[in-house]
Amino acid sequence: MPSRASSPPKLPLRLVFARNIRLVRVAGGMSQERMAAEAGLDRAFVGTLERGQRNISIDNIELLAKAVGVAAHELMDPDLPAIRGLDATATRAPRTARPYPAVKRARKA
Numbered sequence: 290m291p292s293r294a295s296s297p298p299k300l301p302l303r304l305v306f307a308r309n310i311r312l313v314r315v316a317g318g319m320s321q322e323r324m325a326a327e328a329g330l331d332r333a334f335v336g337t338l339e340r341g342q343r344n345i346s347i348d349n350i351e352l353l354a355k356a357v358g359v360a361a362h363e364l365m366d367p368d369l370p371a372i373r374g375l376d377a378t379a380t381r382a383p384r385t386a387r388p389y390p391a392v393k394r395a396r397k398a
Contacts, residue, residue, distance in 0.1 A: 302365055306350070307341035309364045312375045313357045314339075327356035 300308070314324050321339070325332040329352060337343040338353075345353075347361075354361040363369055370377045 300367065303344060304341045305367050306345065306365050307339050308377075309366070309369045310353055310357070311339045312370055312377065312379065313359050313364070313373075315379045315381060316373075316375050317357055319357065324353065324356050328352040 314321070321335050322332045325335040328335075328349070330349060334343070335353075338345055350361050350364065354364055363372075366372065369375070
């Protein structure tokens with residue numbers, strides 16, 4: 290038998306989707322909150338999807354795909370980061386402005 294080169298373990302499709310939706314969202318400079326709002330979903334739900342903690346319906350995949358501007362089938366392609374040239378190490382969109390003013394607390398002596 291010919292020896293096979295060791296390949297990285299295959300991710301379950303749920304985790305491929307979780308990674309891809311996060312990478313596409315981050316590459317587009319979108320927050321979870323904005324993506325959720327555009328898809329008509331709850332931000333906490335989107336967070337659990339991106340962490341791979343929850344399964345998702347086809348209807349919600351379609352809503353999220355429209356929100357990020359990517360075909361739904363692409364979000365389940367294990368090779369999407371390489372195909373689209375996405376930075377697989379990016380985990381959050383850059384902040385453009387602080388949503389709340391920084392609060393400085395007085396130090397106790």
